[in-house]
Each structure stands twice: as structure tokens, then as C-alpha cells.
Amino acid sequence: MNNCFILLAAGKGKRFKSNNPKQFVNYMNKPLFMHSVDKALKSKLFKLIIIVSNYPIKNIRDKSVKVIKGGKERYQSSQKALNFLKNKKIKNVFIHDAARPNFSIKLLKKLNNNLRNYKAVVPFIKTDNSTKYKNGNILQNLDRNKLIFTQTPQCFDYKTIYKLSKLNKHLVTDDASLYLNYKKKIKFIRGEENNFKITKKSDLKKINIKNFYGVGFDIHRLIKNKKLYLGGLTIPFHSGLQGHSDGDVIIHAIIDGLLGAMRKMDIGTVYPSNKRKYKNIRSPNMLSPILNNLNEEGYFINNVDINLICERPKVSKYRKKIILSLSNLLNISKDQINLKGKTVEKLGLIGKEEAIACEAIVSLNYYA
Ligand code: ZN
Secondary structure: OOEEEEEEOOOOOHHHOOOOOHHHOEEOOEEHHHHHHHHHHHHOOOOEEEEEOOOOOOOOOOOOEEEEOOOOOHHHHHHHHHHHOOOOOOOEEEEEEOOOOOOOHHHHHHHHHHOOOOOEEEEEEOOOOOEEEEEOOEEEEEOHHHOOEEOOOEEEEHHHHHHHHHHOOOOOOOHHHHHHHOOOOOEEEEOOOOOOOOOOHHHHHOOOEEEEEEEEEEEEEEEOOOOEEEOOEEEOOOOEEOOOOOOOHHHHHHHHHHHHHOOOOOHHHHOOOOOHHHOOOOHHHHHHHHHHHHHHOOEEEEEEEEEEEOOOOOHHHHHHHHHHHHHHHHOOOHHHEEEEEEOOOOOHHHHOOOEEEEEEEEEEEEEO
């Protein structure tokens, strides 16, 4: 995995008309450029992620992410990043504009697969508009079927693009242009309509978001001599939850909520209890493949609301810790999670502290 993701975030964004450069404005709960960083991290395709920025960027904890200073023009920033990679044993680079936050991880994987056979892979889309070419005062009709519009991330064999970028002294608006200027062959693959560039403020609202909701419920019996797991944590208690897995009702209810919102059946279908390989499985390990799938398909968690139904342990005592644990497991911020405790007036199995139940509702955003 000797790939590097280069994120160009040094542009001034003249058309954006804001004091804050557009790469740093808040876009769907985080700075715009972070969408690209997070997707690159989640794809697990990159040994190194380089952010090229003329503004300080702090608070990125992942060690594979480095920030370097950019140039005045886009091609100079790209050049600087490629220079920085000298002697870092990089095989391929993915060069991406921070102003395109809406590409999918699926696209990254498709690009990566094509790099096995090609030294340059670039995504493109077509246009539905009729197109004219203006040359001075002369207008010509262009055949739109022959036009392609390139997007980023654009991927290249590092050695080749490094050589070309060293030779280049011209203004190019993307790295594919540079490649074509030197008559090199590019493999073009279908890009994504949603992967548009944000140049004006109104573009921030352009994306087509669909919402999906899913509800989950779970209950397990409490038995002696077992640890109690809730929300991925061990909670000191007189009993633990019986089950094929570790019995973590909170995570199970969330999994069912996520699967419901994705319209993918339920936890029992994904993890059948008659399969021995799932015996005693820890619930965070059941959650993570579901989250990978969710990211790959272009869903994002909007919020999660949970009712933990038990007489004891007291939810108020562990609320903060459980929310923190869930925010780490789900890779969302704490303020996207709410946890309520609900007792049952000492009624039934739950009232007698012989069982714990949980229900959760999740909402997902899907960028269609
Ligand atoms: Zn369960």
C-alpha cells in the first residue's frame, strides 16, 4: 500500500466571497477539506496523506496525515507535494482538490483498481448541455458527446508525474492536463455527478441529500459470572448479559438501526447465531464491518438516539463514558449521540434486574 493522497487546499477561492477560505468553511458538520481527509483515511488505501495548505491546520491526530505549505497556483502546490514525496518510496499518488468533498470511497477503490493496469487514471463526467466554443468573435458548435469533464482525485504513477511536474512551468488546471501536454496515455473512468467542485457559496446547498431512518431493539437476560458490556465498555455489575456474543444490547440495537436505515435486513441475518465463528464475538467487532459497508455505499450517520431500559445500572453514572465510547466506535462526534435511561417501575424481568433492553433510532444521510 505505497499510495499517497495529496489534498490541494491552498487555493484562495476568489469566486467564493468569504473571509474564510472555502476549504475551511463548515460543510455538513465539519470543515470542508476534512471530508476528503476522512474518506482517504477510511478507505485504508494510503500510507500517507498530505494536505497542501497556506493556512495552519491543527487537531488532526492521525500520524499518516502531514500538512505542507502550498504555492501560489494550483500546479505549484501540486509540484511542492510531489517534491516532498521524493525518497518516500511512494508508488502512486492520488491528487485531489479539497473543493470536491463529495466523492465516494467506492470511487477511490475503483481508481485504485485501475492503477494495476494503467499509469494514470482520471475520473470524468459528460454534459447534457449543448456546447459552443468561442474563439474571438467566432462561435462554433461542439459535439457534446465528444466532450468529457475531468474531476479529481486523479491518480498517477509517482515517478512519471514527478518528472513531468518538474518540467512544467505552465498554468494547468489539473494534473491530467499536464499528462496530456506531454502526450502521455490516461485511462479515463466514469466519475460521479455528486463530485462537483464547490466554487460559489450556493454550491454548498447543491448536493442532493436523502435521509433514511432505522430503528433497533434488543433484549438480553442477565446471568451471574459474566461481565456486563454496554456500548463497548465493561460496566461493574452483579451480572452480565447472556448471549451468543458479548450481549451488548446498546451496540446490537444500534446495528439493527443502521441495517434498517440501509434497508439491509437485521443483525440476525448478518450474524446468524448458529454460526460457531460468531460465538463470543465482541460487539464492536460486529459493528465495524457494518460501518465499513455504510461508508462505502455513501451513507453518513446524522444522529443516534438510544433508550437503555433497565432498573440498574444507573445510566446517569455511565452516560458520558458510554457516549464517548460510542462516538469512537461509530466515528462520529459526541453531540451526534444521545443516551437516555429508562426504568420500568420494577415491573417484569427488567424490573427484577434479570434482563436489560435497549432501543435505538439512527438517521443516515445519503448523498444521492
Ligand atoms: Zn443482542
